[in-house]
Amino acid sequence: MVKNSIANNFNPEAYPDxxxxxxxxxxxxxxxxPEDRLKEFFNLFEEKDILLTTSFGSSSIVLLSMVSKIKPALPVYFIDTGYHFEETYEYKELIKDQLGLNLIEIHPEETKHQFTRKNKTWIANHDLCCxxxxxxxxxxxxxxxxxxISGLMAHQNANRSGLRIFEKSKGILKFHPLLDMTREDISLYKFIYQLPENRLIHKGYSSIGCIHCTKKGNGREGRWAGTDKTECGIHI
Structure with a gap:
């Protein structure tokens, strides 16, 4: 439900449509x-209606840091695909403790996950594995x-360059508070607040996903390298 502070020109109950x-x-x-966007956002929407997810990748810490200062008790969902790098799991624990995150882990259905593991589905069918x-x-x-709340940024790839701060997607309203932040903005924010990074960044990984489908590279060029795939599917 949208709070009553919304502008009088609009019907709050109709916002998704x-x-x-x-x-x-x-x-x-x-x-x-970006941080002011989040403050305004939390005045607009009820906490129970808000979903925040994270991958604990290369830039995740920026959004998590901002939210933790404004709504420290907000649940943060981490999708544990079972295929993350060990460095990502280590980073998850580090950030959880440092920011005091109310972290909730979600997992794939075990039978289906084991199917992808035994058949190495990521080799023949990236989309099915995702x-x-x-x-x-x-x-x-x-x-x-x-x-x-999504941490997508316009500079990351062509699919994201055309996004807007608020968009309706598959029945849910998506909010992109970091959308216009540049790589330099992200680096500066990390430096100012002395935020730790996923150790994979210093090993040459600019974008970090599952271990089988992530290679070293600039930007997102290391994700599903050698294929036409650019997104895991949760943002399209």
Whole structure:
């Protein structure tokens, strides 16, 4: 449910289906800095309706740091695909303790996960592996929320360059508070607040996903390298 502080020109209950309402939100929040966007956002939506997810990848710490200062008790969902790097699991524990995250781990259905493991599904069918281990587990959580905070940024790839701060996607409203942050902005934020990084960054991994489908490289060029795939499926 949207709080009553919303502008009088719009019907709060209609927000998922009203493009003019989304246009209004985009214009309003476009003038804010990322942290101010989050502050305004938490005044607008009920906490119980908000979904926040993280991969503990190369830039995850920035959004988690901002949210932890504003809504420290907000649940943070981590999709444990079973295929993360050991460095990512270590980083998860480090950040959980440092920021005091209310972390909730979700997992794929065990039988289906074991199928992908035994058949090495990531070799022949990347999309199916992502669907079983990442997309399906998240879909079950999304059903219980109305708005999803996402850390996507426009500079990351062509698919993300056309995003807006607020968008409706598959029945849920997505909020991209970091959308216009550049690589330099991310690095500066980490430096100012002395935030730790996933150790894989210093080994040449700019974007970090599952171990079988992530290689060293700049930007997201190491994700599903050698294929046409650019997204795991949860953001499309």
């Amino acid at each position: 009203r493009q003019d309402y989304l246009d209004y939100l985009h214009r309003k929040y476009n003038d804010f800095q 669907m079983v281990n990442k997309v399906d587990p998240l879909e079950k959580i999304k059903r219980n929320h109305k708005v999803w």
